[in-house]
């Protein structure tokens with residue numbers, strides 16, 4: 001996934017200059033970006049992984065890669081399940097290091113993760129999580145059978161996913177307010193070593209913590225349901241800003 005950050009070096013040389021450095025985001029949410037003037041910048045995304053994957057899905061949809069958008073939306077939901085499971089465990093005072101070890105046992109098996117999430121959700125919210133089997137079937141056809149999604153189907157799937165994510169984000173804000181920040185910083189600390197390595201491998205590079213507005217309104221203090229249309233419009237606006245600058 002492409003990533004854009006404002007070049008600090010260019011900004012320091014001329015504080016009116018807004019030059020964008022471009023790179024690719026990896027799973028550790030770091031991107032090694034380069035500006036047109038040759039400056040290198042290690043950009044660390046401040047969002048949670050599920051939020052970044054959702055943005056990736058919206059970007060793919062905007063560009064007409066509908067099947068690819070479905071894959072990113074599906075991945076986003078699975079990473080939201082992961083966050084919810086970990087927060088639920090952390091709330092019972094299980095140390096984060098133990099939670100990391102526990103996760104390794106189910107890391108490669110999405111069905112086990114889904115089972116853990118359904119239990120955690122019922123325990124926390126008191127309601128049974130119901131997946132829409134039509135949408136699950138559609139996702140499986142795209143991911144496992146090479147089914148090519150059209151815009152209509154991909155949009156319906158995106159709306160289903162955003163509905164699921166809204167429910168999960170609301171439940172997190174209402175139930176895990178105290179656990180959210182420590183877990184977030186725990187995950188970011190794990191990436192610190194990789195930042196140091198990237199800085200060593202790219203002499204002269206600078207580090208920046210970056211974020212573009214969450215299309216899911218995840219960083220809003222109070223919960224507000226995100227919509228597909230709003231997410232699309234926000235992504236379009238950001239694309240225009242970037243397009244004007246490059």
Ligand SMILES: [Zn+2]
Pocket residue numbers: 007008009010011019035036037038039
């Ligand atoms: Zn620069």
